[in-house]
Amino acid sequence: MIYSNGFEMFREVAKHQSFTKAAAALDVSSAAVSRQVKSLEQRLGLLLLHRTTRSVAVTEAGRDLVDALNRSEGEVSSCLEQLGKGKEKPSGKLKINAPMAFGERFLVSPIADYARLYPDVILDIEFDDKRVHLIEEGYDLVIRIGVLEDSGLVAKRLCDFPSHICASKDFINQYGNPSSPDDLRKLPFVQYTNSPLGNTLNYKGNSGREGSVSLAPAIYTNSLAMLVESTLKGIGFARLPAFAVENHIESGALIRLLCKIECLPERAIYAIYPDKRFLPLKVRKFIDLLYDRLN
Numbered sequence: 001m002i003y004s005n006g007f008e009m010f011r012e013v014a015k016h017q018s019f020t021k022a023a024a025a026l027d028v029s030s031a032a033v034s035r036q037v038k039s040l041e042q043r044l045g046l047l048l049l050h051r052t053t054r055s056v057a058v059t060e061a062g063r064d065l066v067d068a069l070n071r072s073e074g075e076v077s078s079c080l081e082q083l084g085k086g087k088e089k090p091s092g093k094l095k096i097n098a099p100m101a102f103g104e105r106f107l108v109s110p111i112a113d114y115a116r117l118y119p120d121v122i123l124d125i126e127f128d129d130k131r132v133h134l135i136e137e138g139y140d141l142v143i144r145i146g147v148l149e150d151s152g153l154v155a156k157r158l159c160d161f162p163s164h165i166c167a168s169k170d171f172i173n174q175y176g177n178p179s180s181p182d183d184l185r186k187l188p189f190v191q192y193t194n195s196p197l198g199n200t201l202n203y204k205g206n207s208g209r210e211g212s213v214s215l216a217p218a219i220y221t222n223s224l225a226m227l228v229e230s231t232l233k234g235i236g237f238a239r240l241p242a243f244a245v246e247n248h249i250e251s252g253a254l255i256r257l258l259c260k261i262e263c264l265p266e267r268a269i270y271a272i273y274p275d276k277r278f279l280p281l282k283v284r285k286f287i288d289l290l291y292d293r294l295n
Contacts, residue, residue, distance in 0.1 A: 188218035
């Protein structure tokens with residue numbers, strides 16, 4: 001009964017973390033294994049495996065089901081009943097990664113409210129600027145800022161993320177106020193190490209004409225705090241997120257440069273998750289709450 005319904009095939013894939021190896025163990029084709037597991041997921045309404053071109057990873061629901069399959073059919077029935085409840089009420093573990101400065105500024109309150117609203121969800125929150133492998137490291141959701149790579153993951157745009165080109169008064173007194181993007185070529189630049197654009201500034205002018213300039217970094221850093229402080233101290237100018245410099249602009253400590261140009265590409269804040277099929281309720285509710293708070 002278990003084999004005919006795809007449970008045994010799923011268990012073998014989870015064991016080997018490979019459809020090919022599971023097929024060899026069961027002496028069937030990889031296509032048959034894939035078809036049976038997908039059918040099982042559809043019948044249960046649950047995502048059991050995350051699939052990428054590099055790996056296969058078992059979801060939280062999948063791990064619970066494997067544990068039950070390794071005990072008894074009675075345990076399987078009980079497990080499926082619990083997993084069914086998770087589709088009606090958020091429960092289980094929710095592991096999230098977000099950038100440090102943005103997370104501490106904007107996500108602390110929404111996350112705490114989510115924890116209060118859904119006490120059956122165990123939250124595992126990491127604020128960190130490092131790049132993470134969402135599936136391989138077991139994240140349910142990551143928050144990312146900027147321009148997304150084509151990773152095959154699902155991304156929901158939460159809100160816009162404007163940025164400004166800024167410099168300190170001392171910097172402008174020393175180097176002058178640039179009148180065109182070309183003037184930036186010869187000025188020291190504070191470089192964010194993780195930027196996919198490197199030391200290139202792409203922009204769109206008043207007329208809609210687009211262009212780009214190569215910049216000359218004076219300092220490299222992967223820390224937003226270091227970017228802002230370096231700009232405040234006049235080490236160079238920088239492209240900085242609006243939320244991090246609004247107060248400094250209002251106080252006059254930083255001055256916006258070239259206000260009439262628009263930096264490209266436009267940046268936004270995204271919620272990224274592995275698969276939109278059978279998206280767990282705990283994840284959907286978190287995305288909905290975050291979208292409401294950021295707009």
